[in-house]
Amino acid sequence: MISAKRAPKEIVLTGAVELARAAASEVADSPSDVGEHLGVTHEGERLASHHFAAEMRGYPGWHWVVTLARVPRGRTATVCEVELIPGDGALLAPAWLPWSQRLQPGDVGPGDVLPFKPDDPRLVPGWKPSGDPAQDEVAIDELALARARVLSPIGREEAARRWYAGSQGPTAPGAIASTDNCLTCGFLIPLQGSLGQLFGVCANEWSPNDGRVVALNHGCGAHSESDIEPTSSGWPAASVVDEIAGEHVSDIIIEPLSPPAVEPPPEPKATPESPGA
Numbered sequence: 145m146i147s148a149k150r151a152p153k154e155i156v157l158t159g160a161v162e163l164a165r166a167a168a169s170e171v172a173d174s175p176s177d178v179g180e181h182l183g184v185t186h187e188g189e190r191l192a193s194h195h196f197a198a199e200m201r202g203y204p205g206w207h208w209v210v211t212l213a214r215v216p217r218g219r220t221a222t223v224c225e226v227e228l229i230p231g232d233g234a235l236l237a238p239a240w241l242p243w244s245q246r247l248q249p250g251d252v253g254p255g256d257v258l259p260f261k262p263d264d265p266r267l268v269p270g271w272k273p274s275g276d277p278a279q280d281e282v283a284i285d286e287l288a289l290a291r292a293r294v295l296s297p298i299g300r301e302e303a304a305r306r307w308y309a310g311s312q313g314p315t316a317p318g319a320i321a322s323t324d325n326c327l328t329c330g331f332l333i334p335l336q337g338s339l340g341q342l343f344g345v346c347a348n349e350w351s352p353n354d355g356r357v358v359a360l361n362h363g364c365g366a367h368s369e370s371d372i373e374p375t376s377s378g379w380p381a382a383s384v385v386d387e388i389a390g391e392h393v394s395d396i397i398i399e400p401l402s403p404p405a406v407e408p409p410p411e412p413k414a415t416p417e418s419p420g421a
Contacts, residue, residue, distance in 0.1 A: 157192035157212050158184055160221035164194035164210035167223045171208075173200075178208055190214045191224075198228060205234030266299030300339060307343060307357055314361040318352065322363030323370060330368035332358070 161181055169175040179197030186192045191213050198206040209229055212221040230236055244259045252258060271289035273280050284290040295303070307313065319325075326332050331348035334340050335357070342360060346353040351366040 154186070154192070156214055156219050157186075157190070157221050160212055161194060163221055163223065164212060165196060167210050167226050168196055168208040171226045182207060187211065190216070190218075203228075203235065205231050207231050264293075266296055266302060267293040268296040270294045304339060304342060308359055312353055312356055312358040312362055314359055316362065318364045319359075319362045322365060322367065324367040325361045325363040326358050326367075327360040328367075328369065329363075331366075332360075 161184075165178060165181070168178045172178055177198065177200045179199040182195040182197055184192050184194050191211065193209050193211045196208040196210070198208055200206075206228055209227045211224040211227075213224050214221055247258070270291040270293055271280075271283040273284070273290075309315070313319070314325075326344060326346065329346075329348070331346060331351065333345040333347050335343050335345065343357050344360060346356055346358050348354055348366050348368070351364050353362070353364060
């Protein structure tokens with residue numbers, strides 16, 4: 145509570161409502177963005193803040209705060225700063241996350257580079273040549289482990305779960321509707337290692353999964369051994385007639401054509417004999 149002795153001096157800051165409103169209106173895009181006066185709070189000795197409702201669209205619960213001060217024995221308020229701050233129940237943006245944590249699968253586009261994760265649990269250090277030709281040949285030539293890092297058991301398990309439950313797994317609509325699975329398809333390229341027990345790569349250009357990893361019990365209509373069942377035509381069967389012999393082949397008989405009858409020419413009429421005959 146302000147004492148009576150200090151009240152006249154504090155009235156300078158408390159009563160400077162229009163000065164504070166003018167300062168907020170100057171910062172806002174429009175004077176109409178500064179609403180009703182919500183009150184004043186004393187921040188310290190010769191320091192007070194005026195609060196105004198924010199009327200901008202998209203800022204419910206926010207308010208303008210204009211901090212005023214005065215010098216000792218001064219009777220004029222001075223604007224220190226103008227801020228737009230959220231109040232109770234204000235609409236706020238989601239908590240900020242680093243870029244590396246905001247990315248989702250599929251967000252990386254051409255030219256984008258992901259940050260390096262030295263402690264990625266999906267990876268473990270790759271194979272380093274041991275000097276043993278037998279071991280190095282298997283690890284480097286057959287298993288292709290001569291890389292800085294390779295998939296860890298966690299990485300393989302996550303990939304297998306993701307692929308198996310995705311659109312190339314056995315529960316996809318195309319796989320349910322197919323009659324044969326990828327395991328028996330000639331266009332399947334098997335994978336090496338433990339993932340090869342469940343997955344392969346499709347190499348059929350007519351398949352919707354061409355060039356993708358598919359589960360062995362996945363399937364589609366482009367299976368190398370599948371075929372369509374013969375169906376009858378909806379058109380009526382055509383009638384065939386032997387026009388030469390007049391043989392009844394279907395429901396229509398057409399007799400062979402006979403040459404038209406030719407009538408003999410009429411005999412010449414008798415004429416009177418000429419004189420002297």
